[in-house]
Each structure stands twice: as structure tokens, then as C-alpha cells.
Amino acid sequence: MIRSLLAMLLTVGACKPTTAPPPPAAAPVRQTTPAPSAPAKPAERLKVKVLASVPHDTKAYTQGLVWSDGMLYESAGQYRQSSLRQVDPKTGKVLRSVPVPQKYFAEGLALVGDQLIQLTWQEGTAFVYDLATFSTRNELPYSGEGWGLCWDGKRLVMSDGSDRLTFRDPATFATTGGVNVALDGRPVERLNELECVDGAVYANVWQTDEIVRIDPGTGRVTAVIDASGLLNWKEAIQAEVLNGIAYKPETKTFLITGKNWPKMFEVVFE
Numbered sequence: 062m063i064r065s066l067l068a069m070l071l072t073v074g075a076c077k078p079t080t081a082p083p084p085p086a087a088a089p090v091r092q093t094t095p096a097p098s099a100p101a102k103p104a105e106r107l108k109v110k111v112l113a114s115v116p117h118d119t120k121a122y123t124q125g126l127v128w129s130d131g132m133l134y135e136s137a138g139q140y141r142q143s144s145l146r147q148v149d150p151k152t153g154k155v156l157r158s159v160p161v162p163q164k165y166f167a168e169g170l171a172l173v174g175d176q177l178i179q180l181t182w183q184e185g186t187a188f189v190y191d192l193a194t195f196s197t198r199n200e201l202p203y204s205g206e207g208w209g210l211c212w213d214g215k216r217l218v219m220s221d222g223s224d225r226l227t228f229r230d231p232a233t234f235a236t237t238g239g240v241n242v243a244l245d246g247r248p249v250e251r252l253n254e255l256e257c258v259d260g261a262v263y264a265n266v267w268q269t270d271e272i273v274r275i276d277p278g279t280g281r282v283t284a285v286i287d288a289s290g291l292l293n294w295k296e297a298i299q300a301e302v303l304n305g306i307a308y309k310p311e312t313k314t315f316l317i318t319g320k321n322w323p324k325m326f327e328v329v330f331e
């Protein structure tokens with residue numbers, strides 16, 4: 062029995078090919094270590110194309126600008142002059158204005174549902190207003206400076222004058238994350254007024270005529286928009302810096318202005 066089994070195994074063994082089968086055609090060499098990351102695509106360089114202009118209150122030291130349902134909402138700064146305004150975008154006329162208490166310097170503005178949230182510069186207080194009545198509903202504390210604010214549908218995005226964007230819960234104002242902003246690897250400081258648009262964040266860069274478009278997932282600046290030359294020299298003498306971006310989803314256009322500017326501009330970036 063054992064002998065016959067052995068004989069059978071030997072026979073099977075003898076049937077095996079004596080040489081190994083040829084290797085399959087050589088497969089392309091796969092890198093086992095990650096390739097060096099490709100250099101990030103350089104930021105786009107865009108310009109502003111003006112479609113229309115309307116008057117803007119030169120008394121408004123614009124710190125926040127928001128579009129909603131055919132109306133503009135504006136936060137104006139400076140101590141003893143700060144206010145929350147509703148502005149007719151067709152005429153620039155201020156339809157409503159409520160003063161902010163004198164000890165506060167109002168800053169960025171965002172609309173969350175039926176509430177407007179207004180930052181203050183160094184006072185660590187965000188005012189929450191009822192959109193319909195402009196009455197103050199709440200005050201939310203935070204630490205650090207307040208500059209720009211926008212709402213991306215899920216979270217507030219806030220700037221503080223540095224290269225940092227902080228994400229916040231709209232109900233509690235608690236920090237939920239953040240990102241540092243860089244253009245071609247270099248930090249972009251002095252991020253000011255913000256606008257959240259389709260997953261991107263647009264930011265004025267304080268004391269420049271530039272607006273940057275930021276990927277808030279990585280902090281990378283994906284576009285630099287040159288918004289210089291909007292005012293003529295006579296207008297520019299009286300005006301402070303460019304600040305204020307609002308997006309009109311109906312027309313996919315932007316409204317931009319500046320602190321104490323005599324005009325607002327409806328524009329596209331291209």
C-alpha cells in the first residue's frame with residue numbers, strides 16, 4: 062500500500078515540468094516610496110471687471126458686507142461711530158442703521174439663518190442681531206481680535222489680522238478648527254473682510270488692493286485678485302483702504318467697496 066502510494070507520488074512528481082515556467086511579461090516598476098509631491102499649482106492672477114457702480118456712504122468705515130435676498134447688510138467700524146446697516150444695493154441708500162455701543166469698534170459681519178453676527182475689534186464680543194428687526198438677541202464672547210467673518214453654511218470662518226482663519230460654531234462661537242493661509246508657501250498676514258463662496262473663502266488683505274481666494278481645507282491661496290484702480294485719484298484721496306466683499310449668488314457677481322469709499326462696485330473676477 063505504502064509502496065504503491067510512493068510510486069504514485071513519484072510518477073506525479075516525474076510529470077512535473079523540470080524547469081520553472083517563464084516569468085510573466087515584466088510588469089511596470091512600481092515605486093514603493095511616495096514620489097516627491099508635485100509642486101502646488103501656482104495661484105491664479107485675476108483682475109476685476111466692473112459691471113456697475115453705485116454710491117456708498119463715505120461715513121461708513123466698512124468692515125463687513127453681506128448680500129441676502131436683494132439687500133446688502135454692512136458693518137461699519139470706528140469707536141463711537143460703529144453701526145449695523147441695511148443698504149439698498151441699487152441706490153446705495155442706507156435704509157436702516159442701528160448704532161453699536163460707543164465702547165465697541167465693529168468689525169466683520171455674517172448672516173446665519175435669520176441672525177446677523179457682528180464682530181468687534183478688541184472687545185471680545187460678537188453681537189447677534191435679529192435680521193428682521195435689527196434687535197440684539199445675544200452677545201457671544203471670544204478671545205483675540207475680530208476682523209472678518211463669513212458663514213459657509215456649516216461653520217463661521219473668522220480672521221483676526223494674522224494669517225490664521227479660525228472656524229467657529231455659530232451658536233456658541235467656540236473654536237472648531239482653523240487653518241493658516243499661505244501664498245506659494247509664504248504666510249499671508251492681515252487677512253481682513255471675508256466672504257464664503259462655494260467652498261472658497263475670499264479675503265481682503267489689509268492695506269492692499271488685493272483680494273485672495275483661499276482653499277479653507279489647506280489654507281492655500283488659489284487666486285490673487287488685483288482690485289487696484291477702482292477709484293479715481295480724487296475719490297481715492299478721501300477714501301481709506303479696500304475692504305468689503307459680498308457675493309450675489311443670483312448673478313454670480315461680487316459687490317466690493319472700501320472704508321469711507323464713495324462707491325460700491327458690482328464686479329466679476331477674471
Ligand SMILES: [Ca+2]
Nearest residue numbers: 126255256306
Ligand atoms: Ca463679506
